[in-house]
Amino acid sequence: MSTLPTERAVRTTPEGLLWEPSARWVRGRKGEVTVVDSRHPVLVWEPGIPVPTYAFPRQEVREDLLRPAKNPPTGTHTGSRIFYDLDVDGHLVANAAWTFPAADLADHIAFEWFRRIGRGLDHWYEEEEEIFIHPRDPHKRVDAIPSSRHVVVEIDGTVVADTHRPVLLFETGLPTRYYIPREDVRLDLLEPTDHHTGCPYKGTARYRSSRTQANIVWSYPDPLPAVGAVKDLLAFYNEEVDITVDGERQERPVTPFTRTVPSPK
Template sequence: MEPTKRGRVRVETTAKRVRVYVEGRAVADTTRALLVWEVPYYPTYYFPADDVRMEELKATGETRHSPSRGDAVVHDVAGRAGAALVYGDDAPLDQIRGHVRFDWDAMDNWFEEDEEVFVHPRDPYTRVDILPSSRHVRVEVGGVTVADSHNPRILFETGLPPRYYLPKTDVRLDLLRPSETVTHCPYKGRAVYWSVGEEESGRDLVWSYPTPLPESQKIAGLVAFYDEKVDVYVDGVLQDRPKSKFA
């Protein structure tokens, strides 16, 4: 991959086949997608206009400006308002000229090759390692021990604090209240949540991946806590609460 940077924007090519679907129709299908880091945390896909079903797009007459990417013409996609941006020949980044950016959440399905992906494209510079450990991990919420384990699996993910995934048999499940919250991770899959107690501060503190993606199978059915919001003791030592976007 040959990276290009302009200010805070990084642009790279990818060899993956990438497809976008709306109402069962592929509105884009390419092996020439670009990965564009509009924010530092993860990239966004940009598609060559030649690989987009442009008849599905309708220009709104509006433009959207970015200091680094210039002006793009806003398009509706299959009736979905403002779901695509089309960059012309005057874009300051020559790599994105003649490319289309779709709003991720406005589309129904995204595929890398034949595997559906969620939330955002997988970042080629993000690594997830899941390691078994014999460390003693104890979790307190409001001074009450809700988990105590000598058999954690520690998940190390680039750019995020380590997460301690614990067997349910080491967790006070009687203190957990099922939540309706469901989230998706492009590296781990679909997560379900629990709250601790009735206070707002205890909402969605706990999660698990019942059927994670193949590369994260080691955490299947295990339970993790937001260390940013609970007290975690590792081998008897209280850990500093991480400073992250989840704090």
Template sequence: MSDLAASRRHPVPAGELTYEPGERRVRGVIGETTVVDSTHPVLVWEPGRPVPLYAFPAGDVRTDLLTPGAAGRDRPGVRTWYDLTLDGRRFPALAWDYDVSGEVPELAGHLALDWFGRTSPGVEHWYEEEEEIFVHPRDPYKRVDALPGSRWVRVSIGGVLVAETRRPVLLFETRLPIRYYIPPEDVHFDRLTPVPLQTSCPYKGTARYWSTPDAPNAAWAYPAPIPAAGPIKDHVAFYNEIVDIEVDGELLERPVTPFTSRLAAG
């Protein structure tokens, strides 16, 4: 790993595949079988993809379960795709190695496993050390800080006040606007309708949602956040992109974020 240790190349340049060694033990499990267990993972950032992935030394992967297969999702620099077969189940294009003849010679002998955005069955549980992680690997260049505050926060939807507090938890997340998490006692739940939507975040946990006629899925809360986001437990946040938020009497501009187009579509 000495070559990799010398190749830290961040912050990530746009349009370039970059990588660096990780320092956490990472495991992937299907059923009762551990298909990868590594203390030398490599974080890889591919061009045009918003989150990193993990590649592993081939010796840390159950290569006895892999056979060359047909191409999987479009991604740069793949040399060979591999299917994984376990207990009679076949997982197409679950792993790949990189063509190391170009810019990534240090990734020779490494295998990556498909995860973020995969729609077909794959690795069922991922762990960093002994904590289960969800959605995608955590990016070491992304911070999520939940800080108790005393700002006066008012949230309105379609001119109707739905929350007001002087004891918010402010969540600062890299490249996203501040999210104002409001204690449940300060939220007008009679003006919100619970919906079945749930989403998961590797930095916060699994969220439940509420809607209004004017703003579908506009509010959410984490009933059981991961320990690092503990202060937001059961607090309710609202998408700044589609609701009106006043902080200390000042109406915030609605930001444009990666969520904007999806929220506008309802």
């Protein structure tokens, strides 16, 4: 007996929100205090924002730690009705939580993520795995696949990488990233920096700069298991360098990362 794939259970609201239930056990902490402990979270996509956030039934939130916001923002989170300040052991976090105006989500509360915008809850967990920046989108794939393609990377006309053993990383909504072994990269032309970023799909990235562009290349010293094949390999911003694959020069894509790479000071 065959079965059909389950259809995507996304709902829409008149306000333009998309949301769907999640089966994951989600917890959020501020310091050592658990503020959210939910087995019935929902994922919410706001208009114009490509990544989701979680919202939680009120009964799975420590509402005793929430206070009506003293200075609620306007024009954020799709016209949210109510904002809350979070009070944990006398430490007040302004506008840390909110409710959406949609009737479907009236009994749910959403929270900011500290590592995404600089305020909100410090640590988030799906089951027993800590996640960073924002929830992972269940409709997004990230695949790291070893390849034998010939990849050449140039910066300002100088070849800085040349390999026949890249790992290609395919991530929904982004251009293919070419991760290159260190032995095939001109590390003498790249200077390590203190910059780092977090990704809920890949882990924490460290960066290097060229002589003309800051933080143009990154690597994952300790990637998440799903993309373990990119460990310690180096990837360049396709948006800002010239990449040739199997003799074919690739067009520089336009993405949210375009023109965000500054020149070194």
